[in-house]
Amino acid sequence: MYETPAPFTYRDAYALAPDMADELYDVMQLQAHAGDHTADSPEKREFLLRRAAIYDRYAGGPDAPQWKIDADSEAIHSAVQLFDFDKRHHMGGSHYDVDHEVWKEQGLRAYVRQEYVTWLTARTEG
Template sequence: MTDTEELRADEIPAPFTARDAYNGAPEIPAETHAVLRLQVTSGDHAAPPEEVREYLLRHAALADRVAEESGDGDDQARAEKMGRALLDHDRRHGLKGSPYPPDHEIWTHRGPRAYTRQEYVTWHRPTA
């Protein structure tokens, strides 16, 4: 199947839940510290795209986890915004998502938080 082919409903695997995606992730305070450290090293996006991507991925995942835990509307909006930043970054730099790349039509339906979860699983558990 190519990136542009339509998916039939029975061909689309269920998206990762937050619980599945972040199983084994560092505790939120430790991850917050790591994200802040990455923010300093990736600067104002002048770092190499892969380095900026790690910051965006971990920041989006952290925001998603906080939103899931709190249920707060502002946290939900922040998680969407950070997921969108990751998705846009990957599209802009031609970085490949796994199994679905950032320009795949599935993200029109699932949204940026689902992309964040997919990519976090791939990054955090590369053999998943």
């Protein structure tokens, strides 16, 4: 059994995240500019990651909406899409890679948190 490392907790993963409205706007812009995201590109990965993080934030946040059941379902679905994309393209896995057994115990929403922290850190430091 693994203890949840700091970046995988909801609070730590999203502590420095942009305001939800700003993040939603950015993800909508990514989707609009990248079309249907059929190409396997870094832009598609960023879209999948940020969309999964939005659903995770909605589903797990302190102000989770009344439609939490749908948010949970979408958060899981979006996490699976990101995880599958990363596995197919040998991407991600900034701390624990996609084949690590921690994801069987922690779940793929924890994978989203790991990858979001890595992405956000690179974005703010770069």
